[in-house]
Amino acid sequence: MKHLIAVALALGFASAAYAQQVAAPLTPITAAQQRTVDRLQAAALESNHAYEIAESLVTEVGPRMAASEAEARARDWAVAVLRANGFENVRIEPFTIPYWDALREEVHIVSTPGAQPLVAAALGGSPSTPTNGLEAEVVRFPNLAALEAAPNNAVAGRIVFIDEPMTRTQDGSGYGVAVAKRGRCAPVAQAKGAVGCLIRSVGTDPHRFAHQGGSSRQPAGTSLPAMAISPADADILARLVARGPTRVRMLIEADIRENAPSGNVIAEIRGRARPNEIVLLAAHLDSWDMGQGAIDDGAGVAIITAAARLIRQLPRRPSRTIRILLAGSEENGVHGGAAYAREHAGETHVVALESDFGAGRVWRFDTRFAENAMPHARAFRRALAPLGVGPGNNEATGGADVGALRQAGVPVVDLQQDGWDYFDVHHTPNDTLNMIEPAALRQNVAAWATFVYLAADNDWTFRPE
Template structure:
């Protein structure tokens, strides 16, 4: 103790009091106090609504109904490639699930889309050494290779910028390999950078005369998985065979390229058809006073087929359905209509979201949001509201704070399947989930029920029920120019 006292005294000698502190020690000195900062306005939540919010949160945190929903989807339907018979079974499953949960006006709104499915997807290192396979997945929209596959020398680029800057002579006749790593982030922001190569490699490489494209898997895991992904048609009219390879195989390929010339064979068979059938599944809780004003809750039904579609996006289907079910079970329906959109064909081009936006463009959407980032805990609340709606934002933040949700920004995205109505002026929010580990599982065989933490899923349902109920049971408006940051 004595040593601590001596050390403290030494610090006091070394760092004397500031001028302000010295003035405060002068007898008779009076410091003028600064006026307290005025607290920003917060919209009041009536006591009855607050009691309902408390009730919803408590019920959500005690219920595993959401887990039961996603377990049913994974077990009874499984993976659901857009436009496939499995996706059709998922629509039928969704209609039955939504009706069993007491929602009204349940229906399928059909649309068509181009169909793509890889029936063979193989990649081998041909030389140097003995031929050996890599773990690979054809990227959505890739055409088939010639019969027997395509063999060519590999040319490596660290990222898309390097490929774009390369002369045609460095690329022509070769297989382009984009070896860019993805950064891990809680908000998933590394994905936007890393995924660029998935859509841009084929058109850029084809324009330079390449034979094919390979990319390091777009993910943050170190498993020997090749992440799937891509649209049903390659961008800008490209028709270049394109594949993703696992991180481990990408490392081997990069190491071999440092030693000398490397040749690879790709073998892809793709089933490509026009006008495949898909559809959106819709359900509602009709508003008691303002039924024409819609609070839209979205998730997507389809999935890639290497995994089971549990976190992408079975978890989202479960979260929005379970949250809406809690609200449906209240003694009194909210003022506005709550609409569930379980969109089809999101993975290969957001076809369901586009179809919904076109079909429902003339309806009044008060606010929209989508759950499509797995099952991690909601940690932040973001909006895209008018300046005048800032007091409502703060009220939502206050209501969500008992769940550990932090205030965010006013640059919410809303989600892919609500993008069409967001661009038409509908306000959106993000109940942002912790995505630190999401891209370990995304579009891989590990997208299974094991990737879902039931406790985190319950917290998601509580956050969604809180926001959706309050948005639907008030007369608050959020539309207008977004507030300045």
């Protein structure tokens, strides 16, 4: 009964939202544009082109750490694929970054009972430990706040273990909460005299994978070795700490190099009438290296490339320029997005959006438009509705690689993907091609083609007038 009431309420709200949407002002699109949208959606839902792109990247390049030799191969792959798909002005825009990779990353419980190896990943940017590792007693905190509240003498000389779990959410909002411990463990623990940091992996799965991830927002001077352990290993450690004093050895051998070469790959469909007005589509080329970088972010690379290609194949190119940005070095500090924003600050970006949340279906359309542009937002929503995309809010972030543009005032949108399962796989060895559902990928391409075509083939603006 409770269930029926909940359903009735949900339907009520949905109807109200729908009525509002229908009643609100809406920028009309032409009958010809609607026919084009219908054609794009039908073509996208029939084509496996995006899946083939993801397959090619994963198979022919594989994992590709920021500024690695493999990332360079990924750029060459991207140039070839973008040219083969008929885009213009295909080019690499190089930049350099501090390179980081872990050559060894091991954690062992060394006290008895319970001496055993744990499954671990060094956090991006972590320094090396001494060659034979560092060994200390573990002090466990249920969450970051508990560490922050702890007196120094509870922490000094120990390895801090933050055992905070992550909440599963459809929109990925659990990540923002959980990821705080990844960046904050080392600086907070170091200030209290700790010798190392372990965190329960930032993820929602039950599998024995450690989730990789950067801790790039650390203040200068942070020098504490930091690692993530798998959920089952966090369980083991928590149980042993509850039994009595438990000692752990952490070992990291990090490969750290300054000024390592990375780069962005750019491609365009030049606009028919307003070529200097740019609709920017972003995804990133680099990946963590325990997985294959299939959902993060082979899927995004595939979605935006396949969507733009459908538009390129239209009889008439859109009014504005559509630009693809395949960013380098996103994972360890969003370097590609920052380099792009520096390089292209003087250009007119009409709107920017990014695909970097896996291969789940688009379920919601969010904008960050000026109030005067909301009728355009409603036009996009109406066009996206047949794909099962519902109305969202006006608080879109645009994603990491377009974050610098957003901060510079560029309007952004989010084609929000269903992220229910995303953090099961995110930054783990399980980020493999078989985690991509081809039908969901097709729906993404349809949604992207719809939005990008309408944004590029109109004179709508989304900034304050």
